[in-house]
Amino acid sequence: MPAFDLDTELAAERHHLSESRAALGRMRGRAEALFSTGDKVAGDAYTAEQLGRHMARRVKELADDPTTPLFFGRLDIEESAYHVGRRHVTDDAGEPMVLDWRAPLSRSFYRASVRDPQGVSVRRRFGFVRGELTSFEDEHLDRGEELGTKSRILTAEIERPRVGPMRDIVATIQPEQDELVRAELTDSICVQGAPGTGKTAVGLHRAAFLLYLHRERLRRSGVLIVGPNTAFLSYISAVLPALGEVEVHQSTVDELIGRVPVRAVDSPAAALVKNDARMAEVLRRTLWSRLTKPTDPIMVSDGSYRWRIDAEPLRRIVDEARREGLPYAVGRERVKARVVGLLQRQSEYRTGNSPTDGWLRRMSKVAPVTEFLEKAWPAVTPESLVAEVLTDPFVAGDLLTAEEQEAIRWGKPPRTVKASKFTAADLVLIDEAAGLLEREASFGHVVIDEAQDLSPMQARAIARRSEHGSITVLGDLAQGTAPWAAPEWPEILNHLGKPQTRVVPLTVGFRVPAAVVELANRLLPALGVNVPEAVSLRRDGDLVIVPVAPPSDLDTETLAEITAALTHEGSVAVIAADAAVERLRGHLTAAGIEHATPDDVDSEARVTVVPATVVKGLEYDHVVVHEPADIVAAEPKGLNRLYVVLTRAVSRLSVVHAKPLPAPLA
Numbered sequence: 048m049p050a051f052d053l054d055t056e057l058a059a060e061r062h063h064l065s066e067s068r069a070a071l072g073r074m075r076g077r078a079e080a081l082f083s084t085g086d087k088v089a090g091d092a093y094t095a096e097q098l099g100r101h102m103a104r105r106v107k108e109l110a111d112d113p114t115t116p117l118f119f120g121r122l123d124i125e126e127s128a129y130h131v132g133r134r135h136v137t138d139d140a141g142e143p144m145v146l147d148w149r150a151p152l153s154r155s156f157y158r159a160s161v162r163d164p165q166g167v168s169v170r171r172r173f174g175f176v177r178g179e180l181t182s183f184e185d186e187h188l189d190r191g192e193e194l195g196t197k198s199r200i201l202t203a204e205i206e207r208p209r210v211g212p213m214r215d216i217v218a219t220i221q222p223e224q225d226e227l228v229r230a231e232l233t234d235s236i237c238v239q240g241a242p243g244t245g246k247t248a249v250g251l252h253r254a255a256f257l258l259y260l261h262r263e264r265l266r267r268s269g270v271l272i273v274g275p276n277t278a279f280l281s282y283i284s285a286v287l288p289a290l291g292e293v294e295v296h297q298s299t300v301d302e303l304i305g306r307v308p309v310r311a312v313d314s315p316a317a318a319l320v321k322n323d324a325r326m327a328e329v330l331r332r333t334l335w336s337r338l339t340k341p342t343d344p345i346m347v348s349d350g351s352y353r354w355r356i357d358a359e360p361l362r363r364i365v366d367e368a369r370r371e372g373l374p375y376a377v378g379r380e381r382v383k384a385r386v387v388g389l390l391q392r393q394s395e396y397r398t399g400n401s402p403t404d405g406w407l408r409r410m411s412k413v414a415p416v417t418e419f420l421e422k423a424w425p426a427v428t429p430e431s432l433v434a435e436v437l438t439d440p441f442v443a444g445d446l447l448t449a450e451e452q453e454a455i456r457w458g459k460p461p462r463t464v465k466a467s468k469f470t471a472a473d474l475v476l477i478d479e480a481a482g483l484l485e486r487e488a489s490f491g492h493v494v495i496d497e498a499q500d501l502s503p504m505q506a507r508a509i510a511r512r513s514e515h516g517s518i519t520v521l522g523d524l525a526q527g528t529a530p531w532a533a534p535e536w537p538e539i540l541n542h543l544g545k546p547q548t549r550v551v552p553l554t555v556g557f558r559v560p561a562a563v564v565e566l567a568n569r570l571l572p573a574l575g576v577n578v579p580e581a582v583s584l585r586r587d588g589d590l591v592i593v594p595v596a597p598p599s600d601l602d603t604e605t606l607a608e609i610t611a612a613l614t615h616e617g618s619v620a621v622i623a624a625d626a627a628v629e630r631l632r633g634h635l636t637a638a639g640i641e642h643a644t645p646d647d648v649d650s651e652a653r654v655t656v657v658p659a660t661v662v663k664g665l666e667y668d669h670v671v672v673h674e675p676a677d678i679v680a681a682e683p684k685g686l687n688r689l690y691v692v693l694t695r696a697v698s699r700l701s702v703v704h705a706k707p708l709p710a711p712l713a
């Protein structure tokens with residue numbers, strides 16, 4: 048194609064971009080106008096509020112980010128050209144100018160190939176610099192041209208320096224990822240992928256895709272993203288809003304189940320027992336063992352009348368409610384309602400009148416009824432049940448060994464349940480107890496990231512919240528660092544209540560350069576899990592190992608590596624065992640190098656000091672790892688932790704060590 052043609056094409060595409068931006072502006076203008084007049088056109092306050100909320104969301108959804116392109120691709124199908132972008136844009140007549148990447152037609156942008164062109168003659172990818180269209184790249188599928196991962200634009204996107212929070216990948220989703228993103232809503236999937244294979248990206252884009260296809264249904268039930276910690280959640284928090292999705296709930300497991308404040312810390316042994324699935328059975332047995340067989344009749348004085356229910360019908364009521372398999376608190380309410388129902392029948396028979404609601408309420412509260420209930424089906428709170436088990440774990444009977452019971456037993460039981468000092472692991476027990484008492488509302492879809500670290504009890508907490516929905520489980524068994532991390536997926540999927548979930552591998556790495564992957568892969572055989580190795584798409588990148596010997600010292604060399612890293616573009620992280628973090632921060636401050644904490648994703652500082660225990664899921668252009676031996680020694684699954692730490696680098700990795708490197712790396 049002659050050069051001037053390329054220029055003309057580029058100019059035409061730029062024109063389409065500015066026209067589309069203007070059209071989006073007008074769409075937003077119309078939404079804003081409706082938003083501001085909503086209360087005048089709506090008939091009543093409720094409708095006005097609903098309409099207002101809907102329009103406010105619509106205005107947010109239509110926000111244009113001038114730094115990201117409104118479209119990133121084009122499909123030529125027969126005589127028409129379709130631009131594919133982050134959201135639908137229509138002209139004033141309602142004709143599409145940009146197709147949402149989730150629309151059925153857009154699927155071909157990600158999946159069409161020479162073998163299966165899906166009617167596409169040309170696929171065009173656009174290159175952008177800060178929202179300005181600068182180039183494009185065509186694949187004439189009709190002429191057998193296909194670039195795949197050799198696309199220059201894909202390579203540039205993967206290799207661009209990282210700054211700030213995570214970005215969406217809509218422009219470059221790969222076919223194997225797209226298949227997962229577009230899986231049916233009813234389909235639960237588990238993605239096992241090596242570091243940087245795009246698991247988090249796939250999960251977030253799947254949430255956006257499902258919201259697009261099933262908006263009303265999922266708006267009612269909700270979509271939940273569960274991540275390992277708040278640093279990770281802030282890192283991913285911008286992705287869904289950038290895709291126009293502003294209503295997804297993002298939470299850590301602890302936030303999800305935090306009914307009471309954490310005021311104590313467990314020993315590792317106690318935390319391990321409390322997170323074990325057997326505790327669910329301990330709680331269940333303890334709870335139901337509270338029921339007692341009624342032996343006395345109920346006698347109620349009601350003005351000049353006296354009502355009586357014999358022990359036998361009371362026993363029947365309790366047995367029946369028990370057999371119905373309801374949650375405990377619901378069963379208790381049912382027993383109460385049936386007892387009051389029997390009183391009502393007697394009253395109707397004797398007086399010939401139907402009792403009033405007031406009478407029914409009074410009967411449900413009279414002492415003989417409440418005393419009967421307290422004995423036969425006592426009121427329980429989640430906290431009181433957990434307190435009972437921790438005060439006397441002997442109730443666990445043969446479910447726990449004597450040592451395990453001793454590990455969780457309260458040394459000095461609190462005087463009241465309210466005064467109890469609960470630990471983080473107790474929260475998961477309290478949540479389990481709450482689930483025995485009443486059903487949790489279920490989300491329509493739950494995405495669980497870093498799921499390899501879920502304890503059985505945490506997985507059960509999520510299962511209760513996804514009982515009627517589907518789940519996307521993302522993780523890497525090799526990155527399991529929790530003491531209970533399972534070596535295989537079926538176990539976790541079982542506790543998540545979805546044992547049939549298919550496990551799909553992702554193996555192509557988009558983050559870590561080949562040289563760094565090669566180093567990290569040396570740890571794999573020592574991690575005791577059977578997972579496929581990562582294959583890196585990135586041939587660039589740099590790895591340096593810096594041994595330190597006197598007279599120099601570890602911290603000085605680490606500082607020198609950070610200073611050298613700052614001469615390159617992009618973010619820099621120094622990752623160290625948690626105990627060394629404060630000291631390193633002090634050195635950086637003394638050296639006048641501005642530095643941030645990992646949850647401050649908006650910080651201007653280029654250097655972040657990250658404790659090894661919170662680095663999961665994050666990435667930085669240049670990573671300086673400080674003393675791997677200390678990272679390994681700091682916890683029982685230290686080698687897995689080191690594997691996570693070594694796989695955070697996008698471009699360059701420096702490993703600074705004064706002690707010998709851990710065996711598999713040496």
Ligand SMILES: Nc1ncnc2c1ncn2[C@@H]1O[C@H](COP(=O)(O)OP(=O)(O)OP(=O)(O)O)[C@@H](O)[C@H]1O
Pocket residue numbers: 204205214215216219220221224240241242243244245246247248249523526557558663664665666694
């Ligand atoms: N198709 C793609 N195109 C461009 N970049 C991609 C693509 N897939 C993934 N990436 C990028 O690769 C990096 C790693 O992705 P992501 O964090 O989703 O991986 P992960 O598998 O969750 O990693 P980890 O196991 O370390 O948590 C991110 O910067 C992401 O944007």
